[in-house]
Amino acid sequence: MSTLQISLAIIGGLVLAAVVAYNAWIARKSAPRTASERGHDSRFHATSRFEDTASPADGNLQEGVSGRIDPVLGDGFEGMSGGEGMADEGHQAPSRGGPVTLNQMVNPADKKAGLDALIDVIIPLQLENAVLGESLLGALPGTRRVGSKPFAVEGQTPTGEWETPRTGQRYRTLQAGVQLANRSGALNDIEFSEFVVKVQAFADAVGASPDFPDMRAEVARARELDAFASAHDAQLGFTLRARSAAWSPGYVAQHAYRLGFLAGSLPGRMVLPGSQGHAPILSLTFDPQAAMADDPEQSALRDIALALEVTHVPRSEQPFVRMREIASFLAEAMDGAVTDDAGHLLSRDTMDHIGADLESLYDALDSRDLAAGSHQARRLFS
Structure with missing residues (x-):
């Protein structure tokens, strides 16, 4: 075999090895990100207690998102328009809090029905x-x-x-x-x-x-x-989209647990419990089929939804502030972008405008003795 043939064989072998390595790298990059071994159970079953959880209220999450979330407010509440994307900023992980139980999500006394001449x-x-x-x-x-x-x-x-x-x-x-009325x-x-x-x-x-x-x-x-x-019903929704690699359900749940979320009763749904027995503040949802897959870690999620029932959560919980902080933290931690339903990024100015409009809505509800999160408000807006 001549020197030329040997050289060509070596070059061919190197090219083949490079192609195999490149394909392996692409496959690894395209695989959904999975929960780390130290993370929580990714099968997303509801449990009565999760240790090592924290709330954004415990650790002051820094503000700023690379991306934008879709504001979806009820009919009659105007002023939610798209904006330009935000610059990425660093975030600090929230501090650890105590364990949160599902029993804390609903105050049994608040379940009691009560007729009210107002509604x-x-x-x-x-x-x-x-x-x-x-x-x-x-x-x-x-x-x-x-x-x-x-x-x-x-x-x-x-x-x-x-x-x-x-x-x-x-x-x-x-x-x-x-x-008298409901939804x-x-x-x-x-x-x-x-x-x-x-x-x-x-x-x-x-x-x-x-x-x-x-x-x-x-x-x-x-x-x-x-x-x-009808003029004051507000349901706010943000969408968090993966920038590059998809996420597995366990990967999403692992990050959500750290922010204080608990697994809900439905597959692909998590909730952030309210304080003092109030209803859940926020819900985080993704494809239930991915959550119920035989091997959830192989299921690929390209987006998740963060939702707030504005009229169901007391203003004292600062639900929009926490929603904004949580969206920013998740976007930074999981390499995602916060967008609206159409995929448009939300600017800081747009977020501020939404917050101001929500304060006006809270004031209007208070003026009718239908404060957000009250028993009457939750009945009326149901």
């Missing part, structure tokens, strides 16, 4: 004699809804408090109510008539005398409340 039609029911809670429960209609609106009956305790009838308690005064719309004539029929049947069964209000006045009140709610 309900309430009909007094006068009883001839005291009635046991067992009898009242047995006389309730099969469904606790009137059309698309919640229907409820309450009894007054000896201390003057209203509660859902319960066994072992005697009641001398009752009231029935139906919600399905305002209470209409047909629903009001159905409500009257249900209340009359219940009253006849327990020996009570109902005092019905004027239908036209209540329906008009429902329409006015619905108009206000």
Whole structure:
């Protein structure tokens, strides 16, 4: 074999080795990023407690994102337009906090239903004699809804408090109510008539005398409340998109856990618990099919969604500030960009404008005694 042939063979071997190495590098780069061995379980099952979690409120996350998030506010709340991209800035990891349990997410006392003249039609029911809670429960209609609106009956305790009838308690005064409006719309004539029929049947069964209000006045009140709610309903959504390599569900969950998120009851959903028993502040979601895959670490995610139900979270939680900090931190930590649904980056000015508009919305809700995060607000905006 000549020197030329040997040289060509060596060059060919080197080229082949380079091609194999390049293909291996490309395959590795295109593979989804996975959780580190020290990270949490990537299979995304709900658990009652996660150790080593932290909240952005515990560690002051620095501001700034390379990217932008899609603001999606409800009808009637204007002023959310796209802007120019932000420059990347460094972020500090949040400090470690104590363990967070799922029991902290909802205050059991806050689950208690309570009729409120602000958002309900309430009909007094006068009883001839005291009635046991067992009898009242047995006389309730099969469904606790009137059309698309919640229907409820309450009894007054000896201390003057209203509660859902319960066994072992005697009641001398009752009231029935139906919600004036929710996200399905305002209470209409047909629903009001159905409500009257249900209340009359219940009253006849327990020996009570109902005092019905004027239908036209209540329906008009429902329409006015619905108009206000439609103009002030706000649901804000950001999208975090991968810049280069995709993410695995475990990789996303590992970073979210460090910020205090917990696995939700649905695959591909995580929630950031509120303080003092309030409803979750934020939700983080991604493709549920990827979360349920046989091997989630091989599932590739190109984007995740961060959402805030503005009317469901108290202003005191500073939900938008925390949402903005969390989005910035995740974008920096996972090499992502915060965008809107159309993929446009959000500028710092746009973020500031959204925050100012949200403050105006909070003020409007407060003026109607429907403060964001209150029991009445969560019922109305549901």
